[in-house]
Amino acid sequence: MTVCEAPGKVYLFGEHAVVYGEPAVPAAIERRATVSVEPRDDDHVRVEAEDLSLDGFTVEYSGGTGDRPDVDVPTPLVEAAMGYVDAAVEQARDAADAPDAGFDIAVESDIPLGAGLGSSAAVVVAGIDAATRALGEPLDRRELAERAYRAEYEVQDGQASRADTFCSATGGAVRVEGDDCEPIEAPNLPLVVGFDGGAGDTGELVAGVGALREEYGFAADAVESIGDLVRTGEALLADAAPGEEPPAALLAELGELMDFNHGLLSALGVSARSLDAMVWAARDAGAHGAKLTGAGGGGCIVALDASDATETALSFTQGCEEAFRAELATEGVRVVE
Numbered sequence: 001m002t003v004c005e006a007p008g009k010v011y012l013f014g015e016h017a018v019v020y021g022e023p024a025v026p027a028a029i030e031r032r033a034t035v036s037v038e039p040r041d042d043d044h045v046r047v048e049a050e051d052l053s054l055d056g057f058t059v060e061y062s063g064g065t066g067d068r069p070d071v072d073v074p075t076p077l078v079e080a081a082m083g084y085v086d087a088a089v090e091q092a093r094d095a096a097d098a099p100d101a102g103f104d105i106a107v108e109s110d111i112p113l114g115a116g117l118g119s120s121a122a123v124v125v126a127g128i129d130a131a132t133r134a135l136g137e138p139l140d141r142r143e144l145a146e147r148a149y150r151a152e153y154e155v156q157d158g159q160a161s162r163a164d165t166f167c168s169a170t171g172g173a174v175r176v177e178g179d180d181c182e183p184i185e186a187p188n189l190p191l192v193v194g195f196d197g198g199a200g201d202t203g204e205l206v207a208g209v210g211a212l213r214e215e216y217g218f219a220a221d222a223v224e225s226i227g228d229l230v231r232t233g234e235a236l237l238a239d240a241a242p243g244e245e246p247p248a249a250l251l252a253e254l255g256e257l258m259d260f261n262h263g264l265l266s267a268l269g270v271s272a273r274s275l276d277a278m279v280w281a282a283r284d285a286g287a288h289g290a291k292l293t294g295a296g297g298g299g300c301i302v303a304l305d306a307s308d309a310t311e312t313a314l315s316f317t318q319g320c321e322e323a324f325r326a327e328l329a330t331e332g333v334r335v336v337e
C-alpha cells in the first residue's frame with residue numbers, strides 16, 4: 001500500500017485574473033487529501049471514499065476513464081470528485097506506461113469540496129503520486145504537477161490554471177503567471193478560513209468574468225488592477241523574512257491588498273452574500289484584511305489575523321458553517337506510508 005497526502009491552498013491574491021495571464025499567489029495550507037493506492041492483479045479500479053460524503057461509498061469498475069458504471073454516488077460534488085480520481089488514474093497509467101494497471105484506491109480529505117481550497121488538485125496530486133509510486137515509477141514534483149494539471153484541465157473542460165496543482169505538489173507560496181509557476185519565499189502568515197458550507201460553479205464564474213471583461217473596458221481594467229496588486233503583494237512578501245512572524249506594518253499592508261482584491265472580485269460578480277458577510281465579520285473582529293478565495297460564488301474566505309477573535313467571530317457569523325486557522329503548509333505532497 002502506498003499512501004500520499006497533498007495540501008489544499010488559499011489564494012493570497014489573484015484568482016480569476018490569473019486566467020487572463022495576470023500573476024497570482026496561492027499558498028498551500030495544512031488541510032490535506034490522503035490517497036492510498038494498492039496495485040491489483042487485474043485492470044479494475046476500486047475506489048473507496050468514506051470522507052467525501054456522509055455515507056461514504058465504494059465503486060469498482062474496469063477499463064479507463066469514462067468506463068465507470070452509473071453507480072450510486074451520493075452527491076454531485078462527490079460525483080465530480082470521482083471524475084478527478086478517474087483522471088488521476090489515467091495520468092498514472094500513462095506516466096508509468098501501464099495502460100492496464102488496476103488499483104484499489106481509498107480517498108480521504110479534510111479539505112471542503114469545491115470551496116476554493118484546491119480540494120480536487122490535492123486529490124489529483126496525491127492520487128497520481130501514490131499510484132505512480134505504487135507502480136515503481138515515481139515522478140519528480142514538476143512532472144507530477146504537470147500531470148495533475150492535465151488531469152484537472154481535462155475534467156474542467158480546459159478551464160484550469162496551473163496554480164492549484166503546482167501549489168499542492170510543491171507546498172509553500174507560489175507565483176503563477178501563465179504557464180510559469182515558481183515557489184516563492186513567504187513569511188509565516190497567520191491565516192483564518194471561513195467556509196459557508198457551499199461551493200460555486202467554477203466554470204460559470206470564470207465565464208461570467210470573461211463576459212464582463214468582453215463587454216466593459218472597466219471590467220478588463222479591474223482584471224488588470226488585480227494583476228497590479230498581486231505584483232505589489234509579491235514584492236512585500238519578497239522583502240519579508242521567510243518563515244518568520246511578519247511585522248505588524250507588513251500585515252497591515254498585505255491586509256489592505258487583500259481587501260482591495262476582494263473588492264475587485266466582488267465588482268467582477270464572483271462574491272456572494274455569505275462570502276461578503278464573512279469578510280466583514282473578519283474585518284470587524286480586527287483582521288488586517290480578508291477576501292474570498294478561489295472561484296467564489298460560495299465556499300471560503302481567507303482572513304489575515306493572528307488573534308483568535310477572527311475565528312470566533314466567523315463561527316458566530318450567519319452563513320458561516322466552519323471557521324479554522326490555516327497553517328501554511330511548507331511541504332507539498334508527501335509519502336505517508
Ligand code: MEV
Pocket residue numbers: 014015016017018019116159160161162163164202206294295
Ligand atoms: C479557481 O480556484 C481559481 C480561478 O482563477 C480559476 C483557475 O485559476 O483555474 C477562478
